Amino acid sequence: LFKHCFIFNELDSTNNEAMKSTYPHYSLIIAEKQYAGKGRSGRKWVSDEGNLYFSIVLPPMPVEQLLPLNISTGYAICDALRNYADVSLKWPNDIVFNNKKLGGILIETKFSGNILEKIVLGIGINVNQLDFSHDIKEIATSLAIITERQYRTEEILWQILNNFEKNYTDLLKKRIDIIEKWCKYSMNFGKxxxxxxxxxxxxxxxxxxxxxxxxxxxxxxxxxxxx
Ligand code: BTN
Structure with missing residues (x-):
């Protein structure tokens, strides 16, 4: 699926970069750090070195597929990270451990009139960070903090992309078979x-x-x- 991969030392935000019209569909934009990383609801996403920050450029899909895209991407990430730690999902797409956030997804869209032109799917995962600033210490964690080891971020990236590709192609065929599995990974299921x-x-x-x-x-x- 991913034929074009662009790696940057630093960007403002991989989502902003991916929005530029120069990138063909299914491009992968990766940054080692971001100085203006964006989270959901206008929040910032602290993006120090050692973690994963990437965006995928996707062709348009029906707008009602965007929430399922969020859900299935969250599942793809959680399933990959479960090879290392017992992480969970929090609807719609937070990746958490002990109620602390480890990763998130920000989908941004570009419309021309009311026609959806482009989708940018941004993913941030705290991988190797051991220390978080005072304001987010209580709500953020990383794979390294949970498991007390460091990782090669590429290893985790490829696992996420593999899972993503499978779920995404299923979604395009309108085959959504992750619902039960999603519930098993959800931290609040039955609660x-x-x-x-x-x-x-x-x-x-x-x-x-x-x-x-x-x-x-x-x-x-x-x-x-x-x-
Ligand atoms: C959230 O608030 O849960 C979403 C966080 C998404 C962060 C990622 S990091 C890569 C991509 N570029 C950004 O500026 N944000 C997303």
Whole structure:
């Protein structure tokens, strides 16, 4: 799948780079560090050396496939990292260990009018970092902290890409067979989750995900909600 691979010492953000029109579909943009790494919801993604930061340029797909793409990418990463540590998923696509974040996915899209032109799928995994700054120490972790060893980031990258390729081609064929497996890896499966829904903070029990990638949870009355 990945015929073009571009490796940089440093970038502002691999997602920004991948958005440039010069990169053909299925290009892989990798940076050793980023000085303006982006997280979801406008947050920054601290991107020191020693970790994995990469983006994949994907051709357009129907917009309703973007959430399943998020879900199946999260699964691909978690399955690869499970070769090293007992990491879990947190819907929609956080990679966590003991409720501390180890990795995340940021999908960005480019539209021309209302036509989706390009998808950039960015992945960040904390691999070798041993120390995090004060503000994120309590919420961030890395593979090296969990397992007390260092890694070659390429080794982890290739495993993630292998898994990704399989799940992505399945997704394009509308074969989504990772739902059960996703639930097994989900840190909150069968547990209580607190969620803001319709302006209200609710306590629900996580029951699974739909094939559209929505989270299924039930309230105290047994009513099912899709989020
Ligand atoms: C999240 O908030 O969970 C998403 C984090 C995504 C970080 C990755 S690192 C590579 C790519 N480039 C960016 O600027 N962000 C993503």
């Amino acid at each position: 209580m989750i607190k969620i803001h829904l319709d302006g209200e903070k609710m306590e629900l029990i996580e029951k699974g995900i739909t094939d559209k990638g929505e989270l299924i949870a039930v309230d105290h009355f047994g009513n099912e909600r899709k989020i």
